[in-house]
Amino acid sequence: MGKPIIVFDLDGTLVDTAPDLLDSLNHTLDAGGAARTDVTGFRQYVGHGGRVMIERAYKAQSRDLPVAEHDRLFALFLEHYGANIPGQSKPYPGVVEALDRFRDAGHLLAVCTNKTEDFSKRLLVSLGMSGYFAAICGQDTFDVRKPHPRHLTETIRLAGGDASRAVMVGDSRTDIDTAKAAGIPVVAVDFGYTDRHVREFEPSQVISHFDELTVAAAERLIAASNL
Ligand SMILES: O=C(O)COP(=O)(O)O
Numbered sequence: 001m002g003k004p005i006i007v008f009d010l011d012g013t014l015v016d017t018a019p020d021l022l023d024s025l026n027h028t029l030d031a032g033g034a035a036r037t038d039v040t041g042f043r044q045y046v047g048h049g050g051r052v053m054i055e056r057a058y059k060a061q062s063r064d065l066p067v068a069e070h071d072r073l074f075a076l077f078l079e080h081y082g083a084n085i086p087g088q089s090k091p092y093p094g095v096v097e098a099l100d101r102f103r104d105a106g107h108l109l110a111v112c113t114n115k116t117e118d119f120s121k122r123l124l125v126s127l128g129m130s131g132y133f134a135a136i137c138g139q140d141t142f143d144v145r146k147p148h149p150r151h152l153t154e155t156i157r158l159a160g161g162d163a164s165r166a167v168m169v170g171d172s173r174t175d176i177d178t179a180k181a182a183g184i185p186v187v188a189v190d191f192g193y194t195d196r197h198v199r200e201f202e203p204s205q206v207i208s209h210f211d212e213l214t215v216a217a218a219e220r221l222i223a224a225s226n227l
């Protein structure tokens with residue numbers, strides 16, 4: 001039997017990136033001549049990567065977004081966000097302690113995010129966290145991204161893990177839908193980026209602090225998923 005693996009979402013789960021993502025989104029909206037947004041808007045637009053975030057902001061303003069303009073704005077978003085990593089982004093309280101606990105218990109750790117792989121790796125390197133992860137997989141690592149279950153199962157495979165001994169930890173409906181479609185138990189944090197409470201999407205468990213993510217709790221979820 002392989003080692004258990006804990007797979008984390010990145011934005012809104014491991015790291016609070018909202019101030020920087022919102023800054024880059026507003027920079028992009030300025031450049032397109034659209035109205036700026038706030039944290040409430042951001043929570044509705046985030047979750048499927050920067051391209052979809054821009055598209056949703058335009059849709060909310062009933063503005064047309066031709067493909068060439070979408071491409072131009074997405075490039076500007078990437079340039080602005082990439083130039084400011086890590087910006088004000090910080091891991092949530094208890095994240096590093098939780099990663100230490102799982103590493104010390106011999107569990108594999110990985111990241112499955114709809115951020116680009118390059119930005120995810122740069123962010124985690126700049127925060128001194130990349131060494132924990134056997135794989136860091138972004139929206140462009142495979143030919144599918146969350147909520148496609150294969151984004152998660154391929155991440156597990158790349159990390160050397162076993163999908164029957166895995167737990168996903170995320171902050172959004174996207175993460176919960178992905179894990180459920182892959183048949184993997186999912187812990188939802190309730191402090192991330194979602195416009196509706198994560199409980200509504202029926203994860204296996206909801207936590208409000210990483211202290212609640214114990215090795216025993218993860219092992220119980222894995223055992224229950226194999227009954
Ligand atoms: O960048 C996004 O839209 C979402 O990123 P996440 O998958 O790490 O939450």
Ligand SMILES: [Mg+2]
Pocket residue numbers: 009010011012013047170171172192193
């Ligand atoms: Mg997230």
